[in-house]
Amino acid sequence: MPRPLVAITHVSAMQANLAAARKAVPGARTWAVVKADAYGHGLSHAMRAFEAADGLSLVEFDRAARLRELGWQKPIMMMQGMYDVSDIEHLARDDLQPVIHHAEQCRMLEITPINRPLVVHLKINTGMNRLGFMPSQASEIYHRLVSMPSVRSVSLMTHFANADSNGTMPDVAAQIAAFAHATAGLDAEVSLSNSAATLLQRQIRGDWIRPGVMLYGGAPGMQSALSLGLQPAMTLQSRVIATQSLRAGDSVGYGSLFIADQPMRIGIVACGYADGYPRLASTGTPVLLNGVRTRLLGRVSMDMLAIDLSPLPDADVGCEVTLWGEGLPIDEVAAHAGTIGYELMCGIAARVRREVRD
Numbered sequence: 362m363p364r365p366l367v368a369i370t371h372v373s374a375m376q377a378n379l380a381a382a383r384k385a386v387p388g389a390r391t392w393a394v395v396k397a398d399a400y401g402h403g404l405s406h407a408m409r410a411f412e413a414a415d416g417l418s419l420v421e422f423d424r425a426a427r428l429r430e431l432g433w434q435k436p437i438m439m440m441q442g443m444y445d446v447s448d449i450e451h452l453a454r455d456d457l458q459p460v461i462h463h464a465e466q467c468r469m470l471e472i473t474p475i476n477r478p479l480v481v482h483l484k485i486n487t488g489m490n491r492l493g494f495m496p497s498q499a500s501e502i503y504h505r506l507v508s509m510p511s512v513r514s515v516s517l518m519t520h521f522a523n524a525d526s527n528g529t530m531p532d533v534a535a536q537i538a539a540f541a542h543a544t545a546g547l548d549a550e551v552s553l554s555n556s557a558a559t560l561l562q563r564q565i566r567g568d569w570i571r572p573g574v575m576l577y578g579g580a581p582g583m584q585s586a587l588s589l590g591l592q593p594a595m596t597l598q599s600r601v602i603a604t605q606s607l608r609a610g611d612s613v614g615y616g617s618l619f620i621a622d623q624p625m626r627i628g629i630v631a632c633g634y635a636d637g638y639p640r641l642a643s644t645g646t647p648v649l650l651n652g653v654r655t656r657l658l659g660r661v662s663m664d665m666l667a668i669d670l671s672p673l674p675d676a677d678v679g680c681e682v683t684l685w686g687e688g689l690p691i692d693e694v695a696a697h698a699g700t701i702g703y704e705l706m707c708g709i710a711a712r713v714r715r716e717v718r719d
């Protein structure tokens with residue numbers, strides 16, 4: 362018997378979420394973001410699910426080459442561009458479109474002859490202060506890129522820091538204004554919106570959107586995925602492999618962080634932090650036991666965690682446990698561990714068995 366823990370990727374959920382993204386911004390084309398092995402869902406499954414996307418977008422060169430091997434013929438965007446001049450040969454060979462965000466990358470393009478000129482994406486830093494040229498440089502860099510023999514065409518992009526919040530922080534409106542000002546008069550296609558902007562900032566209009574987490578059923582902000590009409594694309598599932606009967610005063614696990622205040626039964630589940638379940642999840646983190654909500658108890662171990670069997674008095678070894686997935690949003694589990702659904706999706710360990718369902 363294999364260990365009962367399995368991470369299931371749901372292709373139809375990813376298809377439905379892509380449709381939701383496209384519907385949210387009618388007329389825009391879609392870069393489906395598949396970095397980090399499609400946020401942990403499997404690159405080849407994502408490629409199949411996102412057949413209807415206009416392009417795929419990621420940051421890893423070996424994975425981009427893999428997409429071409431698997432037969433993806435539409436555009437591929439490299440969202441961090443090239444890291445070294447030697448990457449340019451890969452861009453040309455696999456017809457990849459680099460984001461150009463730094464002067465050093467312009468220089469690489471200028472000094473490297475290419476037989477097949479590249480489509481490039483000029484990134485403007487409008488307030489995120491991660492990647493991109495200052496707005497005041499946008500026009501100059503744009504014209505410099507357009508004039509290079511190694512460049513076929515240039516489009517424009519920026520990235521929002523707070524598209525999921527209203528008000529308090531450097532906001533979307535200020536970033537849009539900075540972008541509009543920086544790119545005024547430049548004749549180019551524009552891509553702006555991540556998932557949060559796609560779902561929550563409907564006023565934004567770009568030629569392309571760049572949704573990531575929403576395609577996997579993750580909520581980009583405080584609103585629940587369900588209320589945003591998204592379907593979970595991953596189920597992390599295991600089984601109860603042991604039970605214990607506690608007396609009042611008995612404790613559970615390392616550090617004895619949970620102490621029973623009355624007699625109760627607990628189940629030990631084959632899933633721990635070495636599988637990608639967050640160790641910082643504490644007592645009370647929701648778990649589904651045969652579809653019924655119960656709670657995590659005490660500290661998560663490397664290969665195991667403990668749950669409360671009280672809601673199902675007949676529960677025993679073999680009962681199915683859902684750590685996240687349908688009926689238990691990944692973001693809710695993440696919130697109990699002080700993190701976000703993104704991190705949990707991407708963090709499933711290599712030892713976890715994988716399955717895919719249509």
Ligand SMILES: *Cc1c(COP(=O)(O)O)cnc(C)c1O
Nearest residue numbers: 394440520555556571572573574
């Ligand atoms: C990861 C990424 C996205 C997708 O972000 P989500 O929040 O997952 O929708 C879009 N654009 C860029 C540049 C990214 O790095």
